[in-house]
Amino acid sequence: MSELDLRKNVYGALKxxxxxxxxxxxxxxxxxxxLINGEAPAIPGELLKDCKVLPRREDIIADLPKGGIGVEIGTQTGRFARKLLDIAEPEKLFLLDLDYTPFQRDILANDIEAERVVTMQGSSLELMEGFDDDYFDFAYIDAGHGYDMVAKDLAVSLRKVKPGGAIICxxxxxxxxLEAIPYGVHKAVTETIAERGLRVTHFAFHPFGYSDIAFCNT
Known part of the structure; x- marks a missing residue:
């Protein structure tokens, strides 16, 4: 299908x-x-007062403490995992995903061989339950984007990330x-932050509007 044909189809369907x-x-x-999982609660102002607003998500990663243990929940190609390694410099990084078909192993081959990166396949919720509580220094959540899936990934991450650790969504x-589908990330995250009184530490923009938000676990 050409770009012109796609444009015609999209604009017709959009109308x-x-x-x-x-x-x-x-x-x-x-x-x-x-269509958008209903209304999300407002994040109380006191939880936002120390939030850094940054131009891109890599700037959030640059603020993470070096040498910790991290997990990327939903890795897809592994390209952002490469950035997590290079910028945050964790001692070990676990990658969790249901499907490793799009994974570009060559990007991380040396780190996988050295066991600095550990790939795990399966349900993110079930895999996370296999770790001890307070195990991770940070979690980067980018798996299923439906409301229920995000809420469950957040709930388990709050138990598995150390107090004072970072959770980035x-x-x-x-x-x-770009997909014409609802995402439940916004509501699940704002509910979690507001209900648990979690301090938002970072907000980062994205070129297509798919922003990142980070908060401190308690």
């Missing part, structure tokens, strides 16, 4: 989608909030423009 949204709102008097949005 039909927008017409449906307008009709729904006209008939019900309410916006279709079910990728794709902090309600809607993925």
């Amino acid at each position: 039909a989608f927008q017409d449906s949204l307008r009709n729904y709102r006209r008939e019900t008097g309410s916006p279709p909030t079910f 990728n794709d902090f949005v309600v809607w993925s423009a």
Whole structure:
């Protein structure tokens, strides 16, 4: 399919989608909030007062303490895992994913051979449960993006990351423009932060709007 054909298909589908949204709102008097998992709570201001606003997610990683033990929940190609290694310089990095088909092993081959990087395949929730509580210094969450999946990854990470450790969440949005699907990351993260009183430490922008947010475990 050419780019022109794709554009025509997308804009045609987008117009039909927008017409449906307008009709729904006209008939019900309410916006279709079910598309974005409903309303998320506001993060209290006192939890944001020390937050650093940064241009990119790599700048969050640069603030992590060196030499710790980290986990990337959802690694896909392994390209960002490479950045985690090079920037945060962890002693060991665990990579968890359901499917390693897109994984580019050559990017991390030497570190895997040296056992500095450990790849694990399966459900992120089940794999995380296999670690001791307070084991990790940081967790980077980028696995399933549905609300329930994110909420579960957050809950288990709060137990497995040490008090004072960092939890970073990728794709902090309600809607993925490049996939035309809802993301539950924004609501799951804001609920977790607000309910548990977690201090937000960083917010980083992304060129396509898929921002990162980081908070300190308690």
